[in-house]
Amino acid sequence: MKVLSFLTLALLPLVLPGSLMAEAQEISKPQVIIMLGAPGAGKGTQALYLVEKLSLPQISTGDLFRENLKANTPVGQKAKSYMEKGELVPDSIVLEMLFSRIERPDCKDGYILDGFPRTIPQAEALSKYLGESVQLLVFSLEVSDAIIIERIAGRIVCNTCAAPYHKTVLPPKKEGECDRCGGKLIQRKDDSEQVVKDRLDIYHKQSEPLKEYYGARGTLFLIDAATSKEKTTALIDQAL
Secondary structure, eight states: OOOOOHHHHHHHHHHSOHHHHHHHHHHHSOEEEEEEEOTTSSHHHHHHHHHHHHOOOEEEHHHHHHHHHHHTOHHHHHHHHHHTTTOOOOHHHHHHHHHHHHTSGGGTTEEEEESOOOSHHHHHHHHHHHTTSSEEEEEEEEOOHHHHHHHHHTEEEETTTOOEEESSSSOOSBTTBOTTTOOBEEOOGGGSHHHHHHHHHHIIIIITHHHHHHHTTTOEEEEEOSSOHHHHHHHHHHHO
16 A cells, blocks of 8 residues: 555545545544344454454343443433343443443444344344444354354353353363362253254344345445354454
8 A cells, every 4th residue: 555645645535436436434443342143153253353352342131231230320320220120121221321422532433233133124223323424334243043052052151160161162171060169060041952952043033134225325234153163253353
């Protein structure tokens, strides 16, 4: 890439063809990255990589809920009123939390949304809020249900020190016993095969249509995440 002088840069808007000017303006916008994918696809792992690579904050709805509930914010109180009754928190409250978060100074250059949006209505509300003010990239981590079930249903954890293991990928030296502290290894209820299958059903019904939504807008990248973490990261780097 040629180094442009200050004078050249000053004249750039006058001499750039329309398509190049539009591209330059697009690059100058805040970078917003959405991570899509089934539970266990590796969204959180790859989001953390992007946080380090791009120096952008990672935002997840789970973290937003915990933060607002702990701080007892007005929107947190609204969410709590639904949660205490065992009801789903309405999108309007989730979006209020999100929009408040992305207005903070650390999001001025962009941010990474981990697992949001989950539904078409959420995506439409987000698109309406953002308009044309950001440069949007959507990564969908593609992994088959069979691999997802193997990944999650194989997770086990120490009941004492919470050290993570996997029945096939990262087994303990002695079956049922933690290598670190000798504690008992258990499987969390959320990681049972039936629970994983139920979560996948919800994903396919509610969240998978987002691929078509963002694909139609030209912002979607399908990433093969069925192999290693490193290969998935390399594919994301190529897309960037």
